[in-house]
Amino acid sequence: MNYTFDLGAVTRNFDVLLQGLSLTLQLTIAANIVGLILGFLLALMLVSRFALVRGPATAFVEFFRCTPALIQIVWFFYCVPMLFNVFIGSITMAVLALGLNLAAFNAEAYRAAIQAVPREHEDAGIALGLSPLQRVLYIILPSAIRASVPVLLTNGIGILQQSALVSIVAVPDLMYEAKTLATETYRPIETFTIVALMYFAISLPVSQLVGWLERRRPA
Amino acid sequence: MGNTMTVAPAQGDGSALLCVKGLRMGYGPVEVLKGMDIEMKPGERVVLIGPSGSGKSTLLRVMMGLEQIQHGQITFGGDPYITADKGKTKIDIGVRKKIGMVFQHYTLFPHLSVLGNLILAPCKVAGESRSSASERARALLERLGLSHRVDAYPAQLSGGQKQRVAIARALMLDPKLMLFDEVTSALDPELVAEVEQVILQLAAQNMPMMIVTHDMWFAKNIASRVIFAAEGRIIEDGPPEQVLGNPREERTREFLERVFHIKT
Numbered sequence: 001m002n003y004t005f006d007l008g009a010v011t012r013n014f015d016v017l018l019q020g021l022s023l024t025l026q027l028t029i030a031a032n033i034v035g036l037i038l039g040f041l042l043a044l045m046l047v048s049r050f051a052l053v054r055g056p057a058t059a060f061v062e063f064f065r066c067t068p069a070l071i072q073i074v075w076f077f078y079c080v081p082m083l084f085n086v087f088i089g090s091i092t093m094a095v096l097a098l099g100l101n102l103a104a105f106n107a108e109a110y111r112a113a114i115q116a117v118p119r120e121h122e123d124a125g126i127a128l129g130l131s132p133l134q135r136v137l138y139i140i141l142p143s144a145i146r147a148s149v150p151v152l153l154t155n156g157i158g159i160l161q162q163s164a165l166v167s168i169v170a171v172p173d174l175m176y177e178a179k180t181l182a183t184e185t186y187r188p189i190e191t192f193t194i195v196a197l198m199y200f201a202i203s204l205p206v207s208q209l210v211g212w213l214e215r216r217r218p219a
Numbered sequence: 220m221g222n223t224m225t226v227a228p229a230q231g232d233g234s235a236l237l238c239v240k241g242l243r244m245g246y247g248p249v250e251v252l253k254g255m256d257i258e259m260k261p262g263e264r265v266v267l268i269g270p271s272g273s274g275k276s277t278l279l280r281v282m283m284g285l286e287q288i289q290h291g292q293i294t295f296g297g298d299p300y301i302t303a304d305k306g307k308t309k310i311d312i313g314v315r316k317k318i319g320m321v322f323q324h325y326t327l328f329p330h331l332s333v334l335g336n337l338i339l340a341p342c343k344v345a346g347e348s349r350s351s352a353s354e355r356a357r358a359l360l361e362r363l364g365l366s367h368r369v370d371a372y373p374a375q376l377s378g379g380q381k382q383r384v385a386i387a388r389a390l391m392l393d394p395k396l397m398l399f400d401e402v403t404s405a406l407d408p409e410l411v412a413e414v415e416q417v418i419l420q421l422a423a424q425n426m427p428m429m430i431v432t433h434d435m436w437f438a439k440n441i442a443s444r445v446i447f448a449a450e451g452r453i454i455e456d457g458p459p460e461q462v463l464g465n466p467r468e469e470r471t472r473e474f475l476e477r478v479f480h481i482k483t
Contacts, residue, residue: 118325120322120323120324120325120326121325121328123280123283123285123322124322124325124326124327124328124385126283126284126285127283127285127319127320127322127389128339128340128344128388128389128392129312129315129316129340129344129392130339130340130343130344131344134343134344138339138343139328142328142330142331143328143329143330146329146330
């Protein structure tokens with residue numbers, strides 16, 4: 001190998017990458033807000049006694065879990081405007097596509113945690129005279145949400161990586177800026193190495209946090 | 220908890236505190252309780268023993284309103300509170316709230332501290348103020364030797380401490396009858412005594428109770444009356460000296476020999 005690494009092209013244009021990174025982080029945060037809230041509502045539907053309530057939520061979750069995120073994004077950007085004649089800004093569209101995808105996975109995390117609350121907690125709640133609504137609000141949900149935090153965080157950093165996919169529909173995120181820079185400078189190896197390290201540097205603390213939370217979580 | 224030596228029945232006529240009549244319950248075709256009648260007087264401490272599948276735990280769960288019944292009625296202090304009516308179980312929550320229960324395990328809410336567990340129901344159900352409930356909780360924990368664990372979370376407690384806190388949580392609602400469903404069965408042997416000690420303390424204060432246990436020493440020491448049940452029916456019912464010491468029924472004798480290696 002006689003390739004010489006030249007980071008100059010990247011360091012000179014680092015501000016462009018930082019702009020991309022800023023958008024990537026904004027997309028991730030916005031998608032997580034959508035995913036955490038919508039996912040929670042979906043999970044409540046998933047554990048409903050009524051098939052009519054469960055059905056739509058199950059369909060939503062399965063659609064987003066069983067198709068590639070890349071296709072979901074392309075579909076959102078090209079098919080939704082044509083089929084439904086709605087034109088939304090590309091950033092909003094990206095947030096929606098990523099957020100809905102995350103909501104499906106988060107819904108499953110919440111649902112699993114809700115169903116993992118021991119039946120005995122419900123019994124203890126009844127024995128203490130709590131009403132069904134009080135049992136849900138004060139016993140089941142608080143304990144389930146706490147239990148689902150590690151998975152929610154894992155899904156959350158997952159969406160940081162997934163957000164790179166929106167670069168193919170010309171949303172100027174970190175990946176998009178990286179591709180442009182690589183093409184302009186003929187330095188793809190240096191550019192993508194640096195960009196990979198940037199994604200890594202942001203994700204690592206979060207995944208460490210997940211590990212720490214799981215270790216200290218009571219059995 | 221009152222400090223008086225007698226526990227007045229809710230209706231004051233000196234009759235039964237709790238009355239189970241013609242109780243039948245099952246899951247689908249499987250009948251678990253095949254007609255049970257029990258009358259419990261104020262101040263009695265009834266220990267239920269019997270082989271697994273005898274329905275003793277189910278009986279406590281029914282009395283707590285945790286199961287649907289097919290037939291029968293349960294009265295507390297003269298008020299019917301669980302009634303089978305055309306296949307549906309009607310529960311009078313107001314009456315049922317006078318009964319407290321402690322379960323075998325998973326009893327404490329893991330996201331709440333010891334104090335949080337104790338004051339949840341008083342604050343949310345009885346509408347007591349946070350400060351007044353906390354004050355009562357601290358006093359109660361002090362009496363049970365748990366004042367150093369007020370702010371601990373369930374995961375930080377030993378099994379014995381968890382069960383003592385669970386008992387304290389039930390006592391916060393000032394029950395007139397306590398049900399204990401195998402509360403020491405999930406504990407390591409060396410932790411059993413501290414929990415039984417708390418229940419014995421309650422007994423000394425004349426708290427009426429119904430206890431399902433496999434611990435013979437405990438049964439003998441706490442019971443004022445022992446009921447032996449098998450296959451959903453009551454086989455023998457009498458003072459502990461009789462049922463545990465000199466049973467009249469052959470099935471009771473067999474059970475004691477087999478399970479507790481007691482030759483009677």
